[in-house]
Amino acid sequence: MPIVSLTNVSKAYPSRTPGDGEVIAVDDVTLSIEKGDVFGIIGYSGAGKSTLVRLINALEPATSGTILVDGVDITALRESELRKVRGGIGMIFQQFNLFSSRNVRANIAYPLTLAGWKKPDIDARVTELLSFVGLSDKAKAYPEQLSGGQKQRVGIARALATGPAILLADEATSALDPQTTHEVLDLLKRVNEEQGITIVVITHEMDVIQTIATKVAVMERGRVIEQGDVFDVFSAPQNPASQRFVGTVVKGVPSPAELSVLRERHQGRLVTFSFRDGDSSQAQVFLDLAAAGLDFELVYGGINDIRGRAFGHLTLAIRGESAAIDGALAAIGERVHVTEIAREEAR
Numbered sequence: 008m009p010i011v012s013l014t015n016v017s018k019a020y021p022s023r024t025p026g027d028g029e030v031i032a033v034d035d036v037t038l039s040i041e042k043g044d045v046f047g048i049i050g051y052s053g054a055g056k057s058t059l060v061r062l063i064n065a066l067e068p069a070t071s072g073t074i075l076v077d078g079v080d081i082t083a084l085r086e087s088e089l090r091k092v093r094g095g096i097g098m099i100f101q102q103f104n105l106f107s108s109r110n111v112r113a114n115i116a117y118p119l120t121l122a123g124w125k126k127p128d129i130d131a132r133v134t135e136l137l138s139f140v141g142l143s144d145k146a147k148a149y150p151e152q153l154s155g156g157q158k159q160r161v162g163i164a165r166a167l168a169t170g171p172a173i174l175l176a177d178e179a180t181s182a183l184d185p186q187t188t189h190e191v192l193d194l195l196k197r198v199n200e201e202q203g204i205t206i207v208v209i210t211h212e213m214d215v216i217q218t219i220a221t222k223v224a225v226m227e228r229g230r231v232i233e234q235g236d237v238f239d240v241f242s243a244p245q246n247p248a249s250q251r252f253v254g255t256v257v258k259g260v261p262s263p264a265e266l267s268v269l270r271e272r273h274q275g276r277l278v279t280f281s282f283r284d285g286d287s288s289q290a291q292v293f294l295d296l297a298a299a300g301l302d303f304e305l306v307y308g309g310i311n312d313i314r315g316r317a318f319g320h321l322t323l324a325i326r327g328e329s330a331a332i333d334g335a336l337a338a339i340g341e342r343v344h345v346t347e348i349a350r351e352e353a354r
């Protein structure tokens with residue numbers, strides 16, 4: 008059973024511009040998140056990601072549709088019952104949202120105090136969490152004495168304090184440098200793998216998804232335009248908007264500017280071969296082209312790794328008789344994805 012499931016969920020807000028009608032922030036979204044997933048939600052600013060998370064978190068009511076969290080329809084609950092649902096969901100934020108007047112230990116203890124835990128139990132739990140996030144030596148420090156990465160570790164410890172089943176991360180690494188981002192992502196991976204917590208990651212940073220997510224949903228103008236296994240969406244995105252996103256992080260696909268440079272420098276037809284693990288080997292492609300009597304050179308390429316599975320793109324400039332090229336590409340196209348990105352131009 009999914010831990011979170013949305014069916015035809017929409018959320019409309021009155022527009023911030025008076026007299027301007029409504030903004031449909033989330034538009035007819037259906038998705039399910041399985042227990043143990045690291046589920047990424049990506050999309051440009053304004054796509055509706057934060058609104059979607061506020062709906063899952065029961066911070067806002069949906070305008071229509073059904074939202075099940077752990078099998079409970081939260082759209083039908085009263086405020087007192089919603090509070091219980093929120094207790095099972097931890098949240099971390101881009102700006103960390105720590106209390107600057109409290110030290111690290113007191114920040115992490117805060118939700119436990121709210122939940123009515125006894126002092127010795129709080130102390131033991133906070134000590135355990137400090138060790139899990141690697142900040143045992145910072146218990147007495149104040150947020151302003153910490154680096155961004157350390158602050159987010161405190162945020163994670165605080166979010167985990169009451170033992171939630173789900174952790175929502177809203178742009179949790181967007182304020183961090185790349186090295187610190189990777190340390191925080193490693194910690195989130197441990198939260199998922201060692202504690203079995205389902206994580207929902209909202210981000211506009213594709214490499215965050217590539218590093219930790221198992222599933223991904225791409226949002227555009229309130230809608231989910233593509234969703235699936237990260238490997239599938241990244242290695243063969245179907246929707247043009249997802250292709251644009253994925254193109255920003257996937258190695259091996261020339262950008263339009265790079266393509267015109269390639270076009271300038273190399274004669275022949277420029278063809279990209281896209282490989283996914285299990286497909287026919289790159290060597291076989293070269294052998295097939297050679298067997299067809301074609302002349303070719305490798306002009307662009309790259310291999311990507313997503314959680315141990317590889318895919319890649321190689322662009323070749325192929326020269327020879329047009330019919331021979333067409334025949335070879337048709338035969339190779341039976342086994343690997345072939346995209347002709349530029350034909351020979353008259354020079």
Ligand SMILES: Nc1ncnc2c1ncn2[C@@H]1O[C@H](COP(=O)(O)OP(=O)(O)OP(=O)(O)O)[C@@H](O)[C@H]1O
Binds near residue numbers: 051054055059
């Ligand atoms: N309280 C609100 N009142 C009116 N409009 C809102 C409100 N909250 C969000 N919106 C609008 O809904 C749309 C989706 O916003 P949302 O913040 O969910 O997008 P996002 O993908 O999270 O973007 P960002 O990354 O910039 O936060 C935007 O057009 C936004 O202006």
